[in-house]
Amino acid sequence: MTVDLRIFTEPQQGATYDDLLAVARASEDLGFSGFFRSDHYLHMGGDGGVGPTDAWTTLAGLARETSTIRLGTLVTSATFRLPGPLAIQVAGVDQMSGGRVELGLGAGWFEAEHTAYGIPFPPLGERFDRLEEQLAVITGLWGTQPGATFSHDGTHYPVTDSPALAKPVQDGGVPIIIGGGGKRRTPALAVRHAAEFNAAFSSADASGRLFERVRDVAGREGRDPASLTLSAAQVVCVGRDEATLRRRADAVGRDLGELREAGLAGSPDEVVEKITTFEAVGAERIYLQVLDLSDLDHLADIADGVLRQLP
Template structure:
């Protein structure tokens, strides 16, 4: 859902996102995180610093990327950080959206995550979290947003869940087997598992807990009927 601050340098990343935003007619939503999956870093020869350094890099990247996008045409941008420095950058190209594409941040960090969200984000996302943890983290972020002097409705709160839906138990079990998961385990970890009515009922407390947007992780990408099924049977009940 997001790229990691360990994967790319902030200047080329700002350029890439701006170009895709222009090519797509302003459809980019930009997600950036500190990085967490050490095995993936090892698998692709990417350094995996300490958690503190990863958050430091994330902070500097957000400052640089938004600075490059926000620099008026004809002016230059400079930045001096611990990990990245910018000198006399024209800050080009610019994204199609103004002042810049929506920025999505997320995670369960208790201090730096809410603070960065309040400074930079348009949307805050929590992936695969239980309801009590989600509500607690949303409260931290809401407090940080208020402390930053932002309007409460200036931030969208979202959540991500694994999807495994079906018309009956047999279809649910077939889809669970296709992704190498057990139905009972999936049901205990995600409200987006079960029949349409079951999913709507289980999503209810999450919506009441503050979730405004739901992302569904479709692990069997060859099963397009799965997506059509959700669009036809679940989405209309949530509108």
């Protein structure tokens, strides 16, 4: 097996920066290749604890307090930030990290967080229009040669004679991740702009169908399908015995049977076997959604029992 494993967190459920720092450092020390976080401003169930943290603010801090692990969002909503300032913000965090940042970007879907914080929430078609234009602006700014200027004649985000600064330090700019189950626009945007396509919380079979659709679009558009990394995101719950598994499921308010059915839950060997089903349909990377950020022993068990079995 050659599947790359990353840790994926949901801080809007109630986590401080210090909580995220502890998980990011543990993830780095244990050998996971990435620490990613959602970009949400409102909890989904529960009370949200101490309240949300801003994704790119926390990633900037983590960029200075880690040294090797990849950092990013899965995913930033295009409704939250204007593309020019977002390009500057992400490029700045990339500089702060020494070139370890990735940008997951999506159209946005959670209306309640928009109304809770005064963020406009256009209809779905317009959100995709805005996402498409944001991708054109961000990649255009990053791809403009030093000393040149960038302009974009857009409906939502017109840009005139931008100096296109600041620049990421990674060659080719910050890798962009696009995901989702859309049949037409999502695969097209991924092929045009992304380094990675992500199938989130789908079965292995459903993920395989999404991967195949993206590969087909890439072939038609003249892009080498192998140049697009394919990834999945799955909730994880690992325990060496049934009591530990049940305790960890209970801690996040989830039914263990449901987690076994719809996620990567079970003994280390069970989880490794489930990962092989995603690898078989083309997944090269899996984001492990860890919901209890206080249980650092869980990360250690995943690393020792699952990650160590991967070459």
